[in-house]
Amino acid sequence: MITLQINGSVLPVEVSPGTTLLEVLRANGFFGVKNGGCAKGECGACAVLLDGRPVNSCLISAAQAEGHPIQTIEVVGEHPDQGWRKTEGLDPIQQAFVESGAIQCGYCTPAQVLAARSLLSREPNPSEDQVREALSGVLCRCTGYLKPVQAVLRAAAVLRGEAIEPIDGAIPAPPEWLGSPPAGGDVAGEPKSDVQPQLVTRTNVMPRITVTPQSKLMNRVGRPEQKVDAVKLVQGKPAYTADIEMRGMLVARVLFSPVAHARIKRIDVSKARALEGVAAVLTYQDIPRVIYSTAGQSDPIPGPLDMFSLDHKVRYVGDRVAFVAAETEAIAEQALKLIEVDYEELPALFDSQQAMQPGAPIVHDEPEYINFADSDPTRNLAAEIRIDIGDVEKGFAEADLIFEADYEVPKVQQAHIEPHVVVTYWDEDDRLVIRTSTQVPFHVRRILAPVLGLPVKRIRVIKPRIGGGFGGKQEVMIEDVAAHLTIATRRPVRYEYNREEEFVAARSRHPMKIHMKTGVKRDGTLTANEMYCVSDTGAYGCHALTVTGNTGHKAMALYVGDEAYRQSPNIRFYADIVYTNLPPAGAFRGYGVPQGYWAVERHMEKIARELGLDPLLFRLKNALRAGELHPFSMAWSEGREPRPETVHTVGLEECVSQGKAAIGWDQKFANPEWHQIPGKPHLRKGIGVAMVMQGTAIPYLDMGGASIKMNDDGSFNLLVGATDLGTGSDTVLGQMAAEVLGVPLEDMIVYSSDTDFTPFDKGAYASSTTYISGAAVARAAQLVAERIRVRAVRILHERTGAEPLQPEQIILEDRKAIAPDGSFVTLVEIGHDSLHHNDQEQIMAVASYKSPVSPPPFAAQFAEVTVDVETGQVTVDQLVMAVDSGVIVNPITASGQIEGGMTQALGYAVCEEMRYDDKGRARERDLVDYHIFRADEMPELQTLFIETYEPSHPFGVKAVAEIPMDGVAPAVGNAILDACGAQVDIIPTTPERVWRALKKGTEWQARSM
């Protein structure tokens, strides 16, 4: 028994010697202390203050903490309005985090707030470097750290009693902008105050936006509203999947295969089952053999069915062998060690090109395999894509020059800070409840029903707050483990990956080898463009076809050629997506497109330089323009029937113009002096660009639903099946509803998602929530607004006796229904009237939306680097991204998406890579060996939004979440080339690769026709 002092109270606890402080705190309900799964002090999510200093609670034993005051986030501040008990509200640091948009998924937020609190208690006036250093122990995969750093500086200023800019205050435009005003709109942010620019830069979180005339007419859409979940997340409320206590809950663990390819000859679990505290041990012999796909996609899943919950064959190091449920994690771990398995090892495949050779070992030889489209397991092919647009051979024949080169991109990890986690239990109606950190709750329900032998109606999936997903949770990957064990034991079961399991067993981005061949006229007109890619899906084909299809569909669609070629582009995209005995790849933000742009944009840069053309003008000359057909829309639609689609809005030229002004392209690119650093001959500076486009949702397929219910105080419940991963989608959907209903966002009570209560939504992927689910919300809000107007007309008529108005004459604004003469009825009155007084009805509507189009967002990504030509070390100094994502519903959440996306993409560019030894064992198993950027390592980030008004959406929006993943790597690669002439064609651009490229010189040349 020890006694801990937690948040000023004394807590006696029974502990064993190895019990960590993290375990004790969470077991005692301090759920604001998060578990990042690493247990090694890598992520910092579990940090608490011990004697006022941040300490990772997973690293110290509870006994070590005895005698030292402990502070968790729960002590910091609370909601100001607790009914009759008013409080002082949030702490200034928490308040600044909420206001500044520093919270996305919020999983790192309690630890960041505590780290900031510790810093500001010692240093009330910290520099930005000090703030970055203080936050550097807490990894954040969502934000890019800019807004958290700004929030801490803002809080510091507030605590010092200084006046600070309002959060939506203006941002001074840099002088170079004044000479080149953006076309088609106003810049939000002319200088208005005499606050020092330095201070504004550090604490003003608004991005620069060129707004469309239409967005100026909106009240709630376009506003930097605070996220609707920010207050609970900054307080560390128990909002996530694992933040739940249930009587008798068991802990699940999984025995993973230590070999890459084998049959299980014998498995004996008797000793494990006999261990005290073990509730169940399951092998393939115990559960039904049902083939399925873990890919969380709409029905029918566009890929092969090739996976069993448990099988008698293992296909990668990390494949599942047995499930255990026990009273504690320690017992479960012990039980795993008691399971005896004899493997008959089979030859294994670790190379995607080898997998295609005749006679290669076959990864999937099970008779139950169900193929989709062109999968062929006898050739290790999970999918095959052959797309020809126009006449590519004719295009090559008409070219003056042909350029060919090979590129390669690695396998990388989503690395969300909240690991995969699920809790399952039977409810009182014997329905199976699956509380899970998923991006796709409705797909989880549908996909698992046959696997578990339950009808869909007996499964309820609850999606609480999610601590990041980035595609990694668009996979039905762990829910079956806990569900099988709950079925076996009849008890609640929690299953959570640790960080090593995230690396060994979870999904990743598809690594690819890409060959580019491009025909060009000497004036820079593209005549034909061809990509062939071999994509490694690993042991299972989840997302195999669709991810790699998007590599071509998005990355090869941007450049169509000019003049006659623009009318009829010649594009070829062929891909083979092959099985190997490595961990399966899957969905990862960007969904195949970052792979494609690494090849396309490095290739375009080489061509421009070879032809002596301006790289910006060369790209714009050949890029898709507004009013043109999406070239792939007639050729491919994720394995379904393609339909022609016109691209209506393309803000690329403005993106280039403003992005180059913001980074100072004209002063740097062709300026030899700028490339040198005086006194440091080993360093060279370089600047690079990449242009990119993405998609917005999957046309004719993915559907989102929303329901809105009016309450008697004039507030509304907005229920959506859409899944907010931290992106802010609940907030922007609430803003759209608030816009239509004429209320502030605080009157929208937004809830997502629960398959029992919220309408269907395909889930959070394909950059679709704002567009698809947003259109559903707008429709539902319109239906509710119509009922409100009808009622308002009657009430006004009854009050005044005047001639009844037409409902469409009523405007909804300021919580009122207002007639043209200014008379009005409040929404409170209408709520009461409808529920209690006259001709009662529940004002409520449900709507859904499926899009016939997928309007692409566009962007120009710029990067500035410094290269050490002696070591090959690359330092990225600055990233500027100018984005056309249509109308920006919330500038703060949207810029947060861009900053966070650029940061993930930066890791892809320079340091992230999952590698394997010759037995297929992962080399990177933690967040030390697999490095993601920390707060103190970041380059300067800048986001510019160039709004267009997308006519296919009620608020003119396009997607924003995925496009920042696409351009950073090639822009950095091109900047390295600009700095020192090194042609690095493989990412990440490690010092060794850059150094080797420097030694090799430029071997790459065009071939004259």
Ligand code: FES
């Ligand atoms: S540092 Fe403790 S869970 Fe990651």
Ligand code: FES
């Ligand atoms: S907000 Fe930091 S990990 Fe998500």
